[in-house]
Every structure is written in C-alpha cells, then in structure tokens.
Amino acid sequence: MSLDAEKRxxxxxxxxxxxxxxxVGLGTGTTVACLLESxxxxxxxxxxVATSPETADAARSLGLVVEAFDAxxxxxxxxxxxxxxxxxxxxxxxxxxxxxxEKIVAASAKRFVVIGDSSKPVTSLHAPxxxxxxxxxLQSTLRELGDVTLRAVGLSPDGGVLADYHGDIGVPQExxxxxxSIPGVSAHGLFAPEMVSEFIVxxxxxxxxxxxxxxx
Numbered sequence: 001m002s003l004d005a006e007k008r009x010x011x012x013x014x015x016x017x018x019x020x021x022x023x024v025g026l027g028t029g030t031t032v033a034c035l036l037e038s039x040x041x042x043x044x045x046x047x048x049v050a051t052s053p054e055t056a057d058a059a060r061s062l063g064l065v066v067e068a069f070d071a072x073x074x075x076x077x078x079x080x081x082x083x084x085x086x087x088x089x090x091x092x093x094x095x096x097x098x099x100x101x102e103k104i105v106a107a108s109a110k111r112f113v114v115i116g117d118s119s120k121p122v123t124s125l126h127a128p129x130x131x132x133x134x135x136x137x138l139q140s141t142l143r144e145l146g147d148v149t150l151r152a153v154g155l156s157p158d159g160g161v162l163a164d165y166h167g168d169i170g171v172p173q174e175x176x177x178x179x180x181s182i183p184g185v186s187a188h189g190l191f192a193p194e195m196v197s198e199f200i201v202x203x204x205x206x207x208x209x210x211x212x213x214x215x216x
Contacts, residue, residue: 004034006117006202007081011035013200013207014079014115018046023072025105026059027080028052028096031115035079036062049075051101052157069105078109082191083130085114085121085201089193089212090172094130097153097162100187103195111197118203125172128164130189131179132156141184160186 001009011031015038018024022044026032028051036055039046040062049069050056056066080102084092091114093099106112131148133141138161142148147167156162165188169175172190179188199210 001204003117003119004030006204007031007034007115008038009205010115010117010200010202010207011038013202013209014113015039015042017077017079017111017113018042018044020045022046022077023049023075025049025075025078025080025109026051026055026066027078027093027102027105028055028098029081031081031117032079033058035115036064039064047072049105051080051105052096052098054096055098073108075105075109076111078106078112080106080112080114082114082116082120083189084125085116085199086125086172087121087123089196089199090125091191091196092125092129092189093191094132094187094189097130097132097151097156099130099189100132100160101157103187103191106191106195112195113198113200114196115200116202118201121201125169125190127166127169129169129175129179131163131165132158132160132186132188133163134184134186135159135161137184141182144182144184145179156186158186 011034
C-alpha cells in the first residue's frame, strides 16, 4: 500500500470520531487533505475551525462549515498530521507552515488526535524543526538561534517568517524550552506528548492506535 493510501486509511479512522454538532479543529497538510475528504463522505454536520486558509478553502469546497475561531472558545476535538512521531510521543510538525495556529488549536481541544502514515514514526526526532519568526529584529533572532535557514516561501497565516532549525535536537524538552525563550520566535514545531490524546498510524491496512495523557 502506498503512503497516500495509508494516509487515507488513517484519515478514515479519524473521521469516524466526529459526531453531529462536534466542534472540530482541522490541521494543515497532505494528511489533513485526506481527512477532509473522509469527513465529507461521512456527511456529519459539525462545526469546524481551520488552522490555515488552505485548509479552510479546501474544507468549504467539500461542503464543510468552517467558522472563525473567535466564535468558539473551546473545541471538542482537533485532528492533525505530523512530520515525525517519536516513541515517547514528542512530535515535529509545521512543514505546512501553520504550526503556530496548529499548536493553538491543539491546546484548545479537549482531545487532540494525530494521524499519519508509516513514514511518520521515527526512532528519535531529527532536524529540521520548523520555526515561525517575527520579522522585527529578524537578523538578531537568527544569530541567537544559530543553525537556521529561512524558507523561500511566503509568510505564515499570521505574517510570520518561516524557517527551519537544523541543529541537534538532543532532549526535545530542553530544545523546546530554549526555542520558546527566544523573544523573536513566535512558534516552533516541537509538540509535547502532553498535548496529544491519541495517535492513529496506518501501516498498510493495519491501524496502530496509541492513547497518551493529552487532554482526555
């Protein structure tokens, strides 16, 4: 089975978690694109918040009702993909450039479910780690960060400069704390296990489901 087929398989399983009237946060990326199609096929009427204009547009094109996040102070469920999933539950996310919004949405949900294909689990996290940086004082921030490259892309949905950290990750918690302590960093792509409620990973036609502490 191809990775795209595995994404669809995991997405189908996650879509089954959405019930009528559920307030759902939608992530960004190719796995979420599969999720949107799975949700549309089910035809469940729910309320959706999107983490990027791309996801919002794609969801609306499939007939899903996407609302402004300001209209909802809490979500029942958030579903998103990941770039890397470590055995201890740490994640790297943000290849799609919306990791600040993804982190806000994940933290606001009672239940955060991460879906992926068989390429996502890794023995340990490795670079790059996506970053969203303030444009003000950018050169100073880059000097403080060290081994970072700017992406040759547009700005994030909130006007941040997108970049990638290429240094050694070491202990994810320590790197996350260091990155968060630098004033010019709006967000980084390290997501702690405490944020995640469940992983759904497809390997061929086999679904691996693992529950963590998360917001459950």
